[in-house]
Amino acid sequence: MAEGTIFERLDPIFHPRSVALIGASGKPGKIGRLFVDAFMESGFRELYPVNPGERDILGFQAYPSVLLIPYPVDMAVIITPAATTPAVVKECVAKGVRTIVINTAGFGESGIKGKEAQDEMVRVAREGGARIIGPNCIGIYCPASKLPFLLKQGREAGSVGLVSQSGFFADYLTMIATERGIHFSKAVSCGNESDLTAVDFLEYLGEDPETETIVAYIEGLREGRRFYDAARKISRKKPIILLRGGLTEGGARAAASHTGALAGSRPVWEGVLRHTGIVPASSFEEVLDCLYAFHLQPLPSGARVGIVSGPGGIAVATTDACLELGLGVPQFSPATAEKLRASMPVVGGSVANPIDLSLASLLGPRVFRDAVRILSGEKNIDMILVIAVVGGERLRDLILGAVDGLTTKKPIAVVVMAGTPEAVERDCRTLIASGISAYPDALRAVKALHRLSGYARFRERLQASPDDAAGVRRRRRALPAQGRHIILKAASEGKKVLSEHGAGEVLRLCGIPVAREREAFDEPGFRRALGEIGFPAVIKAGGPELSHKTEKGLVYLDIRDEHEALVAFTEIMDKRKGRETSVLVQEMIRGSRELIIGLVRDRLFGPCVMIGAGGIFSETLKDNTFRAAPIDRQDALDMIDELKCRASLGPFRGMPAADLGRVADILVKVAAMGAEQREIKEIDINPVMISGDRPIAVDALIVLEDE
């Protein structure tokens, strides 16, 4: 791979002076013709069609082979059948082509044979110093270089960047967006990612000064952690609006046959989205809806919406939608209310938030403009949502008139509810092209504003706490030598699981508060342990790799005296007769609030730390949240705040507030252990009991990696 930053290495790909179109055709109905049409439409000059069966293709001289082109070729776009493509790639490399875009399908996504052929093409290309985009992709759209997609996006360059593992998504989305006046810096369809991947291009777009907003479609990732780190870094300066596919088992099945890549599981992805600041969209339309808001509007300084509505009923339903997504719809300050009252005749309407302009807005639409101007200066709100019942030129003039010359910039979203669906579409396009985000439905506008304010909060939080994953990684080790020794020894003995006592010991060595515990192997030892721990106590079977103790009747809670203790000891010894065993004596921790803290190794993102509500229903109620490890203290506090049970961790039913700083500390340490100790596959501290206000690990499991 070449030297330099990712930007320096990939930027030349977007600026080829000449392109060989291999498999080009002049015949209507052929794919090769679609590409020639697209390059002609975009005005690309140095185009060399290659087709042994045609000599002149729509005015371009055609060559029988790329090797016979008498000029240098920077980029080749291959649209020949799969059987001949590997040979064509060899010729391209021989010709000295540096970028090879393979449109042809039938490689890695189609089975083992296809994968082998694909690997061979990559080998050949790498040897020759060439890079491959695809196969199974439509390549690059770069208006500044006149590189086209197929759907005639037009020649105007803008500042949205796009990277997609689906060719259609890339092609269709850029077409729709440009139709509405939103233009692109670069868009890449990367198909099977045999060589260059979506993450490569994401990093590139992150560095690209021509790109301000990024749109991505991702079905699967081979380098999840690199994606995670790149996204978190990029989101600090540019939003990434992401549509993901293949998150569910069925979706992943479909994705596997499409690009043959991995897809992560949903709860981990949700943590990833929160931690990286990625803006998630759940459909093609939502991607566009977000794009209008993110690309055209400033970031809001909060999450409070002022609603200006023609129809009262829609205003009511829209207020509901705002509140359910966590956006505020607060009352206006007295001064603003006064101005609104003075400016508008409201019979049957209301100047409270939401402002119901009633029929007045149909008869004198100027009230829309006045209301927006007044709200622009209102300090109790951060965003403005207009539900307009007038359309056409009048609407555009009103909205542009309202925002013209304003010094305080709040994001504005306009919902057009006037005229036929065609008229609404036309008006939305006009507004978007004029720099106003516009929607045909209020809920879609609300969702876009919700995403916008969520991203603004992410940016704010990063500014307040600039610590990042790399910073966390540089710190000293969480696990001291003695703890590492316990883990490495167990691993070297081929153990899959640390004994409960061993796991507790490891946590304790990290500075995590663990219930006091002694391990005994015979009755005298047991009596000594009782003396040290005291009553009430918990008596459990110890022994290596012993799980489901409660279900096996090997846990005795709340033992209050020596008599009860000895009964428990005898019963455990009896039940475990003939097996290597020990008996644990643990202090009895009282507390009603239980949490679970754990660590998993995600196949995409590596070690991920988790916190969740504990208790008997924890598996089914699933109140938990994840982050890729390591994390910093603020991340840990954020995770705690994301729990639904958060409110019960404050002062609650006569109990004091849980010391969340100490909970966060456990989370940070567990994450650090997972990040630094590869031998740890899973950690499960269940429960972390809140005793008084203090979190204490009561039971712990550490699972080791298989060799």
Add this chain to the structure above:
Amino acid sequence: MAEGTIFERLDPIFHPRSVALIGASGKPGKIGRLFVDAFMESGFRELYPVNPGERDILGFQAYPSVLLIPYPVDMAVIITPAATTPAVVKECVAKGVRTIVINTAGFGESGIKGKEAQDEMVRVAREGGARIIGPNCIGIYCPASKLPFLLKQGREAGSVGLVSQSGFFADYLTMIATERGIHFSKAVSCGNESDLTAVDFLEYLGEDPETETIVAYIEGLREGRRFYDAARKISRKKPIILLRGGLTEGGARAAASHTGALAGSRPVWEGVLRHTGIVPASSFEEVLDCLYAFHLQPLPSGARVGIVSGPGGIAVATTDACLELGLGVPQFSPATAEKLRASMPVVGGSVANPIDLSLASLLGPRVFRDAVRILSGEKNIDMILVIAVVGGERLRDLILGAVDGLTTKKPIAVVVMAGTPEAVERDCRTLIASGISAYPDALRAVKALHRLSGYARFRERLQASPDDAAGVRRRRRALPAQGRHIILKAASEGKKVLSEHGAGEVLRLCGIPVAREREAFDEPGFRRALGEIGFPAVIKAGGPELSHKTEKGLVYLDIRDEHEALVAFTEIMDKRKGRETSVLVQEMIRGSRELIIGLVRDRLFGPCVMIGAGGIFSETLKDNTFRAAPIDRQDALDMIDELKCRASLGPFRGMPAADLGRVADILVKVAAMGAEQREIKEIDINPVMISGDRPIAVDALIVLEDE
């Protein structure tokens, strides 16, 4: 009120032979002019404009007063200012008008004075045998009678009925739908509901033979229980697609200023929706999306989707969307897979579900038709989702060609992703007008199919278990005389809460299993109680109206011997010194799984029964579900199935499956108590412990209604 069924009483309202338009005007820019235009456009003949200042209005003779019209007047539409409206209503009544539509705003929604004027108009109307629609509404659209709304919906009659508390919603939705070829039987905007309400019209549309599908916008209900019963009855034969406003506090605030009605709280509403089969939509656009599916497609026999997609990436994301909503995307049967393979060239595509047609679909769109025809006969799927990348006439011909002459009818939804937004809108309209539900975005299509299959399941379940609320009500009382006596006595003594002992007694009398318990007032009594209950035991303070016992240190769990018991007794007596007190001795119930069963009186729907996951985090994790009481056994089982913790109620961590029949029995009994005993305001059984497999009420609270 007149005699006859609701249909017989309200139907004449939709068929006036003559209409007086009071406040009509010929002057452009006046609201009165908009109405005249609308009546002219709809072709209504016997129109009598009333305006003392105009003599001829666009060719109609105008009258100075409704009293001076020399012909009978069936309906009056009043658009005069609020100040003069009451006098106009009097004149209408004097004229013998039977239906008075008041468009004018500024009455009940604007404050006490407006409300008084409104009440007076209703009184005058009722005395004269007239009915009022409104004020603050746009009245009735009935194409068969040429009654218009304002937005020129056209004259074609169809079979969708609409009722709305928002005039704009009614006007705009009917306009958009008719633009797309979906037509209406009757649509009513009922405004402030001073007399006739949305529930009246809902019941009417339920009976109306011309109406097959119902759309409703509701902000608040005064007769929640009547709405509930009507909706449940109507949903057995016709779907009701509902957009609600004012569900949240802020939305309700907005709603209050709009129509001055009540709005129910969200969790109760969710239970209402499930129990009544109402199809909920969360935005204007979603109402329309559902309407296309419900009005044009047959009901599916299951929830499994076959996806035929041009683009592979979108197919993957769409599969995710299906699975997340609980729709299946199963594999096809071998015969179908074989047919698909034979029919289509799939390089880079897949004939598994979702079918990825890849580029083949762009070059030879016939593959869409073939795939749809093949899937129509596939037994593993119930619905077909097509994501088309070709548009225009070609698309319509392909889809109509595919469904033409099919004997097995599965619902089809088509997603159009071809061409510009305008082209997509045009194609969707063409398809919808041809009877195919069509969408510009796959997620919207998936959501509509999800609602469709949910409604189909509701219909199926009602057929399997025809029991209804009325049937439940006829059964014998849940609470025997002795239980009623306890409640009535406490109520007559002015108590707000039954003592814990009393509440347990009431439940026991209903046949609900309750932990054994004795109440003691002195030490000898306490010793007797211990003897009867045995160890381990729970010792608590008794006393009337004593709450938060645990927080006050008045509960001693797991007492194992007499010594511990006497310590507890002494401590309780000490803490409660000087107050009326008792000590309860209860058997200690062991069990890990806790539920909460309760009853509330909802301000909209009356007594509502609830079941939820228990435990310390129950308040924040909110895994619970509601129904209006009474309920039948199947309802109770449905409720249990809706809990997220349901999976933990089966065999779980070594515990046996909970006996859900017995849990359902408790729910049915609690619901019945609430429905039949008005003195009960709330019931709270927390926890219902699952001990072994049996549910046992361990702690109960019964709150009584204030006088």
